[in-house]
Amino acid sequence: MPKPFPKEFREDVIRVYRDSDASMAQVAKDFGISPSCLKRWLTIDERNSSRQTTSTGPGSESDALREANKRIKLLEQENEVLRRAAAYLSQAHLPKMMYPLVRELAEDGIPVTVTCRVLKIARQPYYRWLRCPITEAELTAAYRANALFDAHRDDPEFGYRFLVDEAREAGEPMAERTAWRICSELGWWSAFGKKRGKNGKKPGPPVHDDLCAVVDDNGRVRHEFAAARPNELWLADITEHWTGEGKLYVCAIKDVYSNRIVGYSIDSRMKSRLAVAALSHAVARRGDVAGCVLHTDRGSQFRSRKFVHAINRHDMVGSMGRVGAAGDNAAMESFFSLLQKNVLNRRTWNTREELRIAIVRWIERTYHRRRRQAALGRLTPVEYELIMTPPATQAA
Numbered sequence: 001m002p003k004p005f006p007k008e009f010r011e012d013v014i015r016v017y018r019d020s021d022a023s024m025a026q027v028a029k030d031f032g033i034s035p036s037c038l039k040r041w042l043t044i045d046e047r048n049s050s051r052q053t054t055s056t057g058p059g060s061e062s063d064a065l066r067e068a069n070k071r072i073k074l075l076e077q078e079n080e081v082l083r084r085a086a087a088y089l090s091q092a093h094l095p096k097m098m099y100p101l102v103r104e105l106a107e108d109g110i111p112v113t114v115t116c117r118v119l120k121i122a123r124q125p126y127y128r129w130l131r132c133p134i135t136e137a138e139l140t141a142a143y144r145a146n147a148l149f150d151a152h153r154d155d156p157e158f159g160y161r162f163l164v165d166e167a168r169e170a171g172e173p174m175a176e177r178t179a180w181r182i183c184s185e186l187g188w189w190s191a192f193g194k195k196r197g198k199n200g201k202k203p204g205p206p207v208h209d210d211l212c213a214v215v216d217d218n219g220r221v222r223h224e225f226a227a228a229r230p231n232e233l234w235l236a237d238i239t240e241h242w243t244g245e246g247k248l249y250v251c252a253i254k255d256v257y258s259n260r261i262v263g264y265s266i267d268s269r270m271k272s273r274l275a276v277a278a279l280s281h282a283v284a285r286r287g288d289v290a291g292c293v294l295h296t297d298r299g300s301q302f303r304s305r306k307f308v309h310a311i312n313r314h315d316m317v318g319s320m321g322r323v324g325a326a327g328d329n330a331a332m333e334s335f336f337s338l339l340q341k342n343v344l345n346r347r348t349w350n351t352r353e354e355l356r357i358a359i360v361r362w363i364e365r366t367y368h369r370r371r372r373q374a375a376l377g378r379l380t381p382v383e384y385e386l387i388m389t390p391p392a393t394q395a396a
Contacts, residue, residue: 006284008265008277011217012360017042028367032382036068047091077110081118087246091161092297099129114290145182147172153187159190207303208318212295223321225331227257229288229391234262236296238270244350249280250359254335259373260381261335261363262286266356277309290315297321297329
């Protein structure tokens with residue numbers, strides 16, 4: 001009995017069908033399912049949606065109902081303000097000034113009055129800031145930083161004490177402590193000084209050995225990504241992209257045998273569950289994966305306890321590359337490069353849902369079934385598996 005498709009995959013297919021003008025047969029063909037299967041999924045989804053919605057009687061709304069709707073809309077706006085404020089303040093690299101957040105919320109349709117009332121800030125200072133966002137102090141700091149940068153670029157061996165003298169001669173006097181703070185924040189150190197790390201954190205230890213590394217005759221380490229059959233070697237990685245609502249993260253798993261993306265997961269947060277969901281998606285679509293090697297980088301999501309337990313639960317073998325070596329997972333990086341050029345960088349994405357549908361449509365419709373690859377003999381990944389996979393393996 002075939003295994004059911006993952007819930008995330010079914011929901012993506014339904015979104016693509018409803019957001020496109022293509023027929024049901026065309027969408028079913030693009031995703032490799034039958035039209036009757038897609039029709040059954042749509043029926044079940046409409047039935048579930050009808051249970052959650054409440055019917056309203058004919059006629060105009062009463063005054064009480066209109067007031068209730070206004071109150072609900074106001075509460076939703078206040079909740080959105082609190083949610084966006086919490087996300088904004090949690091970003092350590094941004095200044096803790098609330099006025100940019102008020103402007104962003106106003107552009108999204110939330111009145112300035114509501115935002116200022118929830119955040120307990122006055123409106124008059126906000127409007128003054130809106131007329132002149134850059135203060136005199138910020139402008140002075142920018143000129144000082146520019147003078148220090150020019151001096152550092154001309155003489156990289158100078159420390160901040162010498163840079164102060166050069167900046168003073170350029171017409172931007174400042175205290176040594178101010179110069180030290182600016183240089184420290186921007187990482188402008190003397191060429192002879194000790195190199196500082198970005199955050200003082202070191203990558204965690206690998207939880208798996210590197211099974212794809214090969215040492216050549218010159219003692220250099222290189223990686224070989226080759227597989228003689230499906231489900232022999234998988235690669236996994238995570239990429240991110242900005243939208244109008246924030247970042248969207250994609251974790252994808254590729255089978256080296258046919259370059260097919262056997263599993264993926266898309267979420268607004270880069271937690272360990274993102275990698276676990278992608279692995280579960282891949283296992284649900286491929287069936288028996290015992291003994292398959294899953295090669296990843298040394299990201300915290302792939303070193304998490306949940307992900308390691310998921311690998312062991314499916315009797316798979318983990319493999320990890322080195323720190324800061326993109327070539328250790330080059331085959332997966334090449335797929336994300338294609339995704340970046342063909343989808344992510346094509347235009348500006350306003351919502352996460354909009355970008356999610358575009359990613360799913362490109363993977364399932366274009367990359368899997370229309371984009372021929374020279375490494376596969378000018379075949380698509382789906383065609384390559386159908387033609388090159390032995391019948392016994394397909395029956396299994």
